Amino acid sequence: MALRLTSGSQPALIVIGASLGGLMALRELLQQLRPDFSIPIAIVQHRHRDLQQQLVASMQQGVRLLLREVEDKDELRPGQIYLAPADYHLLVEADCLLLSIDPPVSYARPSIDVLFESAADAYGERLIGVILTGANQDGAIGAAAIKAKGGLVLVQEPATAESAVMPAAAIAQTCVDAVLSLSALAAQLNEFCEVCEF
Amino acid sequence: MSQTAMERKTVNLEEIELELLLEGIYQYYGYDFRNYARASLKRRIRKVLEGEGLSQISALQNLVLHDSAAIQRMLLGITVNVTSMFRDPSFFLAFRQQVVPLLSTYPYIRLWHAGCSEGQEVYAMAILLQEAGLYDRCRIYATDRNERVLQRAKAGIYPLGLMQQYTQLYLQSGGQHSFSNYYTAAYDSAIFRASLRENILFSQHDLASDGSFNEFNIILCRNVLIYFDPVLQQRVHRLFHESLCRFGILALGRQESLRLSPYAPDYEALVKSEKIFRRLS
Numbered sequence: 299m300a301l302r303l304t305s306g307s308q309p310a311l312i313v314i315g316a317s318l319g320g321l322m323a324l325r326e327l328l329q330q331l332r333p334d335f336s337i338p339i340a341i342v343q344h345r346h347r348d349l350q351q352q353l354v355a356s357m358q359q360g361v362r363l364l365l366r367e368v369e370d371k372d373e374l375r376p377g378q379i380y381l382a383p384a385d386y387h388l389l390v391e392a393d394c395l396l397l398s399i400d401p402p403v404s405y406a407r408p409s410i411d412v413l414f415e416s417a418a419d420a421y422g423e424r425l426i427g428v429i430l431t432g433a434n435q436d437g438a439i440g441a442a443a444i445k446a447k448g449g450l451v452l453v454q455e456p457a458t459a460e461s462a463v464m465p466a467a468a469i470a471q472t473c474v475d476a477v478l479s480l481s482a483l484a485a486q487l488n489e490f491c492e493v494c495e496f
Numbered sequence: 497m498s499q500t501a502m503e504r505k506t507v508n509l510e511e512i513e514l515e516l517l518l519e520g521i522y523q524y525y526g527y528d529f530r531n532y533a534r535a536s537l538k539r540r541i542r543k544v545l546e547g548e549g550l551s552q553i554s555a556l557q558n559l560v561l562h563d564s565a566a567i568q569r570m571l572l573g574i575t576v577n578v579t580s581m582f583r584d585p586s587f588f589l590a591f592r593q594q595v596v597p598l599l600s601t602y603p604y605i606r607l608w609h610a611g612c613s614e615g616q617e618v619y620a621m622a623i624l625l626q627e628a629g630l631y632d633r634c635r636i637y638a639t640d641r642n643e644r645v646l647q648r649a650k651a652g653i654y655p656l657g658l659m660q661q662y663t664q665l666y667l668q669s670g671g672q673h674s675f676s677n678y679y680t681a682a683y684d685s686a687i688f689r690a691s692l693r694e695n696i697l698f699s700q701h702d703l704a705s706d707g708s709f710n711e712f713n714i715i716l717c718r719n720v721l722i723y724f725d726p727v728l729q730q731r732v733h734r735l736f737h738e739s740l741c742r743f744g745i746l747a748l749g750r751q752e753s754l755r756l757s758p759y760a761p762d763y764e765a766l767v768k769s770e771k772i773f774r775r776l777s
Contacts, residue, residue, distance in 0.1 A: 401578055
């Protein structure tokens, strides 16, 4: 299956949302990305506000690309993976990442919807959104926002997710572009990266 | 025009409407939001739109330029930063352990809470300083751009339901007493002790347009600059540099940095992980 962005151009950013079971799923996904993967990735993984630095360290295990917990106004750089810090929303602008302490959205801060909606605003057709395992419905509205602005949405196959609620909610909310296992998701993302090299 | 081109046009139109709204508010009322970080500002403005039952930013522009009550509602909607007392308890713990000993040698301490919003952090710091035995030597300036928000800060009344969470954060921050000593419960409110307010001066100050007004030993500005774009951040860093004495302390939010400050070389990190800096020259 050859998924392409409507614009035919290279993806500028990949945004990923994960909740319950996300740490394992993210690690598995990120480990399978090519070492020269060049599209920046921004991730919201739900977590308790007391778990600060540990998440980056444990997610980095076995992942060759460099993970970084976002600091305000970080620039998006190729091949870098950005993780939303605990207790902050992560938003995307045309050239940088920003944070806010606005109230939680559907009890979540960071919220996947907030990341996805702002990324859809900033990148439109050059955006890929990915929804992984989770036990709530965060990300469904954001996935719809990405679709409305012409981006692509990929979802972890609910049957393969530790918790199927979140991927299923995204699938129910909007017409997603592909429903895949983690390995197939990684292969698909690698393929986008090949496209962007010519 | 294809569907996607239409979509793209919608995006651009909203950007234009937003520019016009901010320019209009600046020219008519003098409130300058033009250098607020766009993505977070846009989210807040969409929320204001929802509250007003409007669907387009241009409609909001029409409303707020002709209705002074509406502009006040909008200002509240886009300027209030709701934080909690002792947010990031590790910061307050580090402050107790590493900043308080430095301050103990000062005969007189001037402290500025820049962008204090509803005051949660001001009261938290006042509690810390009382417990450290420094409060009587302190003069605390708590400023915000929004007068109504300042009134709330001055009142020091917060929802009682939050006290359980605040108590936990207080304890994690190294709190030495019973947190409930600091407030009186009345119906569903917690009213903070007036003695915490004795040395606090609440006043209006706009980081986007006002200048330096005093020289301080400590400037606290946590999770405020995240709402500003790099241009405005640089302005504020200049203002802080003009307002901080030598060896003065600057405390930023956990995920903020001096990266965008032209004065970064003048500071050293006192507690790197908590973004507590000390001015050296």
